[in-house]
Amino acid sequence: MAESLTELDFERYARQISLFEIGLEGQRKLRSARVCVVGVGGLGCPTALQLTGMGVGYLRLIDRDTVSKTDLHRQYLYTSSDVGLPKVEAAFRRLKDLNPDVEVDPIPEALTPQTAKRLIEGVDVVVDGLDRISPRYALNRACVDLKIPYVFGAAIELMGSATTILPGETPCLECIYPSLNDESMDRCAIVGVHPSILAIVSSMQVSEAVRIIIGKKPHLAGKLFFADLSAPSFDLIDVANSRECPACGKRRVVEEPSFGGEIEESCARDGRGTFFITPSQPKAVDLGRLEEALKLRGYQNVKRSLMAVSFDYTPKMRVHILKSGLAVVQVAPPRQEGDKEEAYKAYLDALDSYD
Numbered sequence: 158m159a160e161s162l163t164e165l166d167f168e169r170y171a172r173q174i175s176l177f178e179i180g181l182e183g184q185r186k187l188r189s190a191r192v193c194v195v196g197v198g199g200l201g202c203p204t205a206l207q208l209t210g211m212g213v214g215y216l217r218l219i220d221r222d223t224v225s226k227t228d229l230h231r232q233y234l235y236t237s238s239d240v241g242l243p244k245v246e247a248a249f250r251r252l253k254d255l256n257p258d259v260e261v262d263p264i265p266e267a268l269t270p271q272t273a274k275r276l277i278e279g280v281d282v283v284v285d286g287l288d289r290i291s292p293r294y295a296l297n298r299a300c301v302d303l304k305i306p307y308v309f310g311a312a313i314e315l316m317g318s319a320t321t322i323l324p325g326e327t328p329c330l331e332c333i334y335p336s337l338n339d340e341s342m343d344r345c346a347i348v349g350v351h352p353s354i355l356a357i358v359s360s361m362q363v364s365e366a367v368r369i370i371i372g373k374k375p376h377l378a379g380k381l382f383f384a385d386l387s388a389p390s391f392d393l394i395d396v397a398n399s400r401e402c403p404a405c406g407k408r409r410v411v412e413e414p415s416f417g418g419e420i421e422e423s424c425a426r427d428g429r430g431t432f433f434i435t436p437s438q439p440k441a442v443d444l445g446r447l448e449e450a451l452k453l454r455g456y457q458n459v460k461r462s463l464m465a466v467s468f469d470y471t472p473k474m475r476v477h478i479l480k481s482g483l484a485v486v487q488v489a490p491p492r493q494e495g496d497k498e499e500a501y502k503a504y505l506d507a508l509d510s511y512d
C-alpha cells in the first residue's frame with residue numbers, strides 16, 4: 158500500500174509529481190518502495206544518488222570495498238576525506254544528508270552465491286552496481302529464485318549496456334551473457350572507464366527501476382541497451398530466453414556458480430596491491446573491542462569509524478576490518494611474492510587479538 162505524502166514531500170518532489178510519467182500516485186509508490194543497490198562504485202554511486210533524491214522509502218546498499226583515491230574521479234558520493242572508509246559508510250552519510258527521509262541501510266558485505274539471497278530478500282527491485290561477472294551471476298540466480306526484478310548495468314572504457322530482468326518473463330543474465338568468467342574480461346583498472354558512460358548507464362537503470370516501482374512495464378524488458386560513446390551510437394537489441402540456460406532454462410544447474418577463494422587479489426589502487434578477504438562463515442566484529450585490542454598490541458594508526466577499524470600491520474601494509482567480519486588489505490610497493498600470505502596473516506592476527 159502506497160504511503161501518504163506530507164506537505165514537505167509535495168514541495169521536495171514537485172517537479173516529479175508534475176511529471177505525467179510519475180504523478181502523485183507514482184510518488185506515493187516511490188515513498189513505499191524498497192530498493193537494493195549492489196555495489197556502490199562507478200554505477201552504484203549515481204544510481205544511489207538519484208534514487209535517494211527521488212525519495213524511495215528504503216535503500217539497501219551492499220559493498221565490501223573501501224574508498225580509494227582512484228575512485229574519486231567518477232564515484233561522486235565520496236570526497237577526499239572519505240578515503241579509507243567503507244564505501245557503504247561514506248555513502249550512508251552522504252545520502253542521509255541529501256534526503257533524511259529515505260531509510261538507508263548500509264551493509265558492508267560481499268555478495269557471493271552463499272550470501273546473495275539473504276542480502277537481497279525483502280526488496281522490490283535490485284539494481285546492479287557490480288564490476289565483475291561472477292558476483293553478477295550469483296545475483297542473477299538469487300533474483301531468479303526469489304522472483305525479484307533485476308536491473309543489470311555494466312560499463313567499461315566508453316561502452317555500456319543495461320537490461321531489465323523480470324524472472325519468469327524475460328531472459329535472465331546468463332541467457333544474454335552465458336559462460337563468462339572474470340579472468341577473460343577487461344577491468345576498468347586496466348583499460349579505464351569514462352565517467353559519462355557511467356552516468357548514461359546508471360540513469361537508464363534508475364529509469365527502469367522507477368518504472369517497475371510505479372507499476373509500468375520497463376522499457377528494457379527483453380531488450381539490451383548498448384551505448385558506445387566513441388562513435389557515438391545507442392542501440393536497442395532484442396534478446397531471447399535460452400532453453401539451455403543453467404540459471405532459468407529447462408537445464409537449470411542447481412550448483413551455485415564459483416566465486417573465488419577466501420582471499421582474492423584485486424587490481425592495484427592508489428599504487429597499492431589490494432586483497433579482499435571474505436571468510437566462508439564471517440561473523441560480526443565488535444569494533445570497539447577490536448580497536449582496544451589492536452592498540453594494546455601496539456599497532457600503529459588504529460582508527461575506528463562507524464563500520465570498520467583500520468590499522469597499520471606493518472609500515473607497508475594497512476588493514477581494514479569491516480564490522481561484518483570481512484577485510485580489505487592494502488600493500489604498498491614494492492610488491493613481494495609472499496604479500497598475499499602476509500595479508501591473510503595480518504587478518505588472522507587482528508582477529509586473534511580481538512578473540
